[in-house]
Amino acid sequence: MQAYSHVTVGASIMNRSLRFYDAVLAPLGLVRKRTAKIALAYAPEDFSGLNEPFWVVRPLDGAAAGRGAGAARGPAEVRGLIRGTLHKEARSGNYRTTKRLA
Numbered sequence: 001m002q003a004y005s006h007v008t009v010g011a012s013i014m015n016r017s018l019r020f021y022d023a024v025l026a027p028l029g030l031v032r033k034r035t036a037k038i039a040l041a042y043a044p045e046d047f048s049g050l051n052e053p054f055w056v057v058r059p060l061d062g063a064a065a066g067r068g069a070g071a072a073r074g075p076a077e078v079r080g081l082i083r084g085t086l087h088k089e090a091r092s093g094n095y096r097t098t099k100r101l102a
Contacts, residue, residue, distance in 0.1 A: 005051050005053075006051050006052065006053050006054065006055055007053065007054050007055070008054075008055040008056075008057055009054075009055070009056055009057075010056075010057060010058070010059055010065030010066065011056050011057070011058060011065050012058065012059075012064050012065045014037065014038070014040065014056075014058055017040065017056050018032070018035070018040055018056075021040060021042065021054075021056055025042050025054065029044050029045070030042040030043060030044060030053075030054055031043070031044070031045050033047065033052050034052065037058070038057060038058045038060070039055060039056065039057045039058070040055065040056040040057075041054070041055050041056075042054040042055070042056075
Protein backbone atom coordinates (compact mmCIF):
# COMPACT_ATOMS: atom_id res chain seq x y z
CA MET A 1 0.00 0.00 0.00
CA GLN A 2 1.32 3.41 -0.97
CA ALA A 3 1.24 5.95 1.87
CA TYR A 4 1.54 9.01 -0.36
CA SER A 5 1.89 9.86 -4.04
CA HIS A 6 4.28 12.79 -3.82
CA VAL A 7 5.78 15.54 -1.68
CA THR A 8 5.41 19.17 -2.70
CA VAL A 9 7.34 22.15 -1.40
CA GLY A 10 6.70 25.77 -2.27
CA ALA A 11 9.23 28.19 -3.76
CA SER A 12 8.95 31.81 -4.83
CA ILE A 13 12.13 32.03 -6.94
CA MET A 14 12.23 29.07 -9.31
CA ASN A 15 15.72 29.66 -10.77
CA ARG A 16 17.28 29.65 -7.32
CA SER A 17 15.16 26.66 -6.29
CA LEU A 18 16.19 24.74 -9.40
CA ARG A 19 19.90 25.08 -8.55
CA PHE A 20 19.30 24.25 -4.88
CA TYR A 21 17.10 21.18 -5.38
CA ASP A 22 19.22 19.83 -8.27
CA ALA A 23 22.21 19.82 -5.88
CA VAL A 24 20.39 18.62 -2.75
CA LEU A 25 18.36 15.83 -4.35
CA ALA A 26 21.12 14.37 -6.58
CA PRO A 27 22.83 12.50 -3.69
CA LEU A 28 19.42 10.97 -2.91
CA GLY A 29 19.15 9.62 -6.46
CA LEU A 30 16.54 12.12 -7.65
CA VAL A 31 16.97 14.03 -10.90
CA ARG A 32 14.86 16.80 -12.39
CA LYS A 33 12.34 15.33 -14.84
CA ARG A 34 10.16 18.36 -15.58
CA THR A 35 10.93 22.06 -15.70
CA ALA A 36 8.35 24.85 -15.99
CA LYS A 37 8.00 28.45 -14.84
CA ILE A 38 5.76 27.31 -11.99
CA ALA A 39 6.98 23.81 -11.18
CA LEU A 40 9.93 21.43 -11.01
CA ALA A 41 9.48 17.67 -10.69
CA TYR A 42 12.10 15.22 -9.41
CA ALA A 43 12.25 11.43 -9.55
CA PRO A 44 14.76 8.59 -9.79
CA GLU A 45 16.42 8.40 -13.22
CA ASP A 46 14.50 5.21 -14.13
CA PHE A 47 11.12 6.44 -12.81
CA SER A 48 8.22 5.38 -15.03
CA GLY A 49 5.22 6.35 -12.87
CA LEU A 50 2.59 8.97 -13.61
CA ASN A 51 3.44 11.49 -10.88
CA GLU A 52 7.00 12.27 -9.88
CA PRO A 53 7.52 11.83 -6.12
CA PHE A 54 8.99 15.29 -5.39
CA TRP A 55 7.68 18.62 -6.68
CA VAL A 56 8.78 22.22 -6.18
CA VAL A 57 5.88 24.52 -7.05
CA ARG A 58 5.43 28.28 -7.11
CA PRO A 59 2.15 29.17 -5.35
CA LEU A 60 -0.65 29.19 -7.91
CA ASP A 61 -2.19 32.33 -6.41
CA GLY A 62 1.01 34.32 -7.02
CA ALA A 63 1.61 34.89 -3.31
CA ALA A 64 5.00 34.28 -1.71
CA ALA A 65 5.69 30.66 -0.80
CA GLY A 66 4.99 29.99 2.83
CA ARG A 67 3.82 27.38 5.29
CA GLY A 68 0.72 25.62 4.02
CA ALA A 69 0.52 27.51 0.71
CA GLY A 70 -2.14 25.62 -1.25
CA ALA A 71 -2.65 23.09 1.54
CA ALA A 72 -6.38 23.77 1.73
CA ARG A 73 -6.90 22.76 -1.91
CA GLY A 74 -8.04 19.26 -2.70
CA PRO A 75 -5.73 17.00 -4.71
CA ALA A 76 -7.93 17.01 -7.82
CA GLU A 77 -8.08 20.82 -7.89
CA VAL A 78 -4.32 21.15 -7.49
CA ARG A 79 -3.65 18.57 -10.22
CA GLY A 80 -6.03 20.37 -12.54
CA LEU A 81 -4.47 23.77 -11.91
CA ILE A 82 -0.93 22.47 -12.37
CA ARG A 83 -1.81 20.40 -15.44
CA GLY A 84 -3.60 23.37 -17.04
CA THR A 85 -0.65 25.66 -16.41
CA LEU A 86 1.87 23.10 -17.66
CA HIS A 87 -0.17 22.54 -20.85
CA LYS A 88 -0.27 26.30 -21.41
CA GLU A 89 3.51 26.52 -20.95
CA ALA A 90 4.07 23.51 -23.21
CA ARG A 91 2.16 25.24 -26.00
CA SER A 92 4.22 28.42 -25.49
CA GLY A 93 7.54 26.52 -25.61
CA ASN A 94 8.48 27.35 -21.98
CA TYR A 95 8.26 23.76 -20.75
CA ARG A 96 10.67 20.83 -21.02
CA THR A 97 9.77 17.29 -20.03
CA THR A 98 10.85 13.75 -20.61
CA LYS A 99 7.20 12.67 -20.73
CA ARG A 100 4.11 13.69 -22.63
CA LEU A 101 1.40 15.21 -20.43
CA ALA A 102 -1.93 13.40 -20.56
